[in-house]
Amino acid sequence: MAAGAEAMDGAAPMLPVRCRVASAQAEGADVATLTLEPVAGALSGGAPGQFNMLYAFGIGEAAISLSGHDEAGRPMHTIRAVGATTRALTAMEAGAELGLRGPFGTGWPVADQAGRHLLAVAGGLGLAPLRPAILAAAAQPGAVSVVHGARSPDTLLYAGELSAWAAEGTPVYLTVDHAAPGWTGRVGTVIGCLPPALAGHDPAAVSAFLCGPEVMMRATAQALSDAGVPPDRIWLSMERNMKCGIGLCGHCQYGPDFICRDGPVLRYDRIAARLTLREI
Ligand SMILES: Cc1cc2nc3c(=O)[nH]c(=O)nc-3n(C[C@H](O)[C@H](O)[C@H](O)COP(=O)(O)OP(=O)(O)OC[C@H]3O[C@@H](n4cnc5c(N)ncnc54)[C@H](O)[C@@H]3O)c2cc1C
Numbered sequence: 202m203a204a205g206a207e208a209m210d211g212a213a214p215m216l217p218v219r220c221r222v223a224s225a226q227a228e229g230a231d232v233a234t235l236t237l238e239p240v241a242g243a244l245s246g247g248a249p250g251q252f253n254m255l256y257a258f259g260i261g262e263a264a265i266s267l268s269g270h271d272e273a274g275r276p277m278h279t280i281r282a283v284g285a286t287t288r289a290l291t292a293m294e295a296g297a298e299l300g301l302r303g304p305f306g307t308g309w310p311v312a313d314q315a316g317r318h319l320l321a322v323a324g325g326l327g328l329a330p331l332r333p334a335i336l337a338a339a340a341q342p343g344a345v346s347v348v349h350g351a352r353s354p355d356t357l358l359y360a361g362e363l364s365a366w367a368a369e370g371t372p373v374y375l376t377v378d379h380a381a382p383g384w385t386g387r388v389g390t391v392i393g394c395l396p397p398a399l400a401g402h403d404p405a406a407v408s409a410f411l412c413g414p415e416v417m418m419r420a421t422a423q424a425l426s427d428a429g430v431p432p433d434r435i436w437l438s439m440e441r442n443m444k445c446g447i448g449l450c451g452h453c454q455y456g457p458d459f460i461c462r463d464g465p466v467l468r469y470d471r472i473a474a475r476l477t478l479r480e481i
Contacts, residue, residue, distance in 0.1 A: 214302060214305075214447045215302065215445070215447070216302070217254070217256045217262075217300025217301055217302050218239055218242065218300065218301050218302070219240040219241065219298060219300060220237045220238060220239050220240060220244070220298065220300065220301045221237070221238055221240050221296060221297070221298050222235050222236070222293050222294065222295050222296060222297045222298075222299070223236045223237060223238045223271075223275055223295065224236045225293055225295055225297075228279060228358060228359070229355065229356055231281055231282045231291065232279060232280065232281045232291065232358070233280055233290075233291040233293075234268060234278065234279045234280075235278050235290065236275050236277045237275060237277075237299070238273075238275050239301075240298065244276060245304065246270065246274070246304075247267045247276060248304070248308035248309075248333075249267065249308050249309045249311060249330075249331075249332075249333035249336075249337060250266070250267075250306070250307065250308035250309035250330055250333075250334060250410075250438060250466045251266070251267055251303065251308045252264045252266045252267065252303060252304065252305055252306055252330075252446075252465060253265060253267065253276065253301050253302065253303030253304055253305070254301070254302040254303055254305070254443075254446045255280075255290055255299055255301055256299055256301070257286050257289035257290050257293075257299055258299065258300065260285055260286050260289045261286035261289075262286065262300075262444075263280075263286040263287055263290065264440075264443040264446065264461070265278040265279075265290070266278070266279075266329055266330035266438070266465075267330070267333060268330065268332050268333065269332050269336065270333070276301075278329075279326065279329035279332075279358070281326050302446060303446065305446045305447065305461055305462075306446075306460075306461055306464060306465050307463065307465065307466045308334075309331070309334040309436060309438075309466055311334050311337045311338055314338065314344075314408045316406075317406050317407065317434070318343075318346065318406060318408070319334075319344055319345040319346070319408050319409070319410065320345075320346050320348065320398055320399070320407055320408070320410070320425075320430075321334060321335050321345060321346070321347050321348070321409075321410050322348040322349075322391055322394075322395075322409060322410070322412075322413070322421050323347070323348065323349045323358075323391075323412050323413055324350050324391060324412070324413020324417040324418070325350070325351055325352065325358070325413055325414065326358060327412030327413030327414075327417075327438070328358040328359060329358065330412050330438050331347075331410055331412050332362075334410055335347055335366070335371075339366065339369070339371050342370060343370070345371055346371065346373075346374070347363070347366060347371060347372070347373045348373075348374045348375075348376075348391050348394040348395070348398050349363065349373070349374070349375055349376075349391075350376045350378070350390060350391040350394070350413070350417070351375075351377050352377065352379060353377050353378065353381055354381050354383075354384045354386075355381065356377075357375060357377070363375065372398065374394035374397060374398050375387065375394075376391060376393060376394055378390075390417065390420070391421060392420055392421060392424050395421070395424055395425065395428065396428075399425075399428055399430075404425075404429030404430045405429055405430075405431060407430045407434070408430075408434040408435070409421075409422075409425050409430055409434065409435045410436050410438075410466075411435065411436070411437045411438070412438040415439070415440075418437045418438075418476075419477075422435050422437060422469045422473070426469070432468075432469045432470040432473060433468060433470045435468070435470075436467065436468055436469065437466070437467055437472070438465045438466050438467075439455060439460050439464045439465050439467055439472075440460070440465065441453035441454075441460040443460065443461050445461070446461045447461065448461055448462030448463075455472075455481065456472075456481060
């Protein structure tokens with residue numbers, strides 16, 4: 202197996218770099234965050250919004266977004282077990298080995314939002330790809346608000362971190378589909394959080410990053426646009442079944458775009474018409 206730096210500089214994008222799980226953190230019943238380090242060589246950083254292809258040896262590869270980097274610069278990925286590959290990845294403990302190709306794809310345009318208010322809207326696990334963008338934007342006080350919707354209070358992602366962000370002054374709006382005993386917060390979709398999140402901001406000066414189920418992103422982008430947020434200031438992270446990750450195989454084709462190469466982060470005004478089509 203080639204050393205990390207060799208494979209990660211684009212010379213061999215189909216060649217996984219052998220990595221080790223440095224730490225594995227359960228985030229709920231079927232979700233875990235893995236912090237990874239190369240067994241040899243170095244990994245390239247990767248920008249917020251980009252993804253890696255993680256390979257559970259002998260089982261399969263899955264596209265998994267970067268959910269951040271730890272203090273040592275090691276990449277973190279938050280994974281939900283939905284099938285064989287993601288079940289194997291979420292079951293890994295510290296010391297387990299896996300392959301990593303990437304980072305691939307487009308990132309959130311965080312640096313372009315200077316002087317604007319950023320609204321990060323996450324449905325479920327969609328908070329994972331948004332996390333590094335939120336952390337980057339929050340370096341400037343008052344620059345970002347967070348909206349997070351989950352199925353139930355116990356499936357809110359990064360609950361401790363959400364509280365910490367709120368305590369540090371980042372407005373955080375939470376909502377759940379189904380309440381549970383003790384829950385006194387909002388119940389309903391993230392759309393209900395948009396009016397309070399936009400209050401006090403000129404919508405023309407707001408940018409929005411959306412990540413979650415497609416139906417949630419479509420409705421949120423429409424609602425934000427109706428409220429006056431410019432469609433060319435709204436970005437969505439799209440998901441499609443992915444194989445090569447480098448724009449060759451066509452598995453993730455989305456109209457004229459390949460999600461792996463031209464996405465996953467795409468601007469709303471470019472894809473608004475496509476979002477209304479079924480089964481594209
Ligand atoms: C750009 C990109 C970024 C992604 N980032 C993440 C991430 O950060 N964390 C993460 O957990 N997943 C992420 N995914 C989804 C992840 O790639 C898939 O869940 C994974 O490929 C499933 O592989 P599998 O072999 O475990 O299951 P499969 O056997 O491929 O699928 C099992 C079943 O789950 C369904 N399924 C597939 N994906 C999902 C899903 N996302 N949610 C619910 N059901 C699904 C399938 O339709 C199938 O019925 C991302 C996908 C893309 C394209």
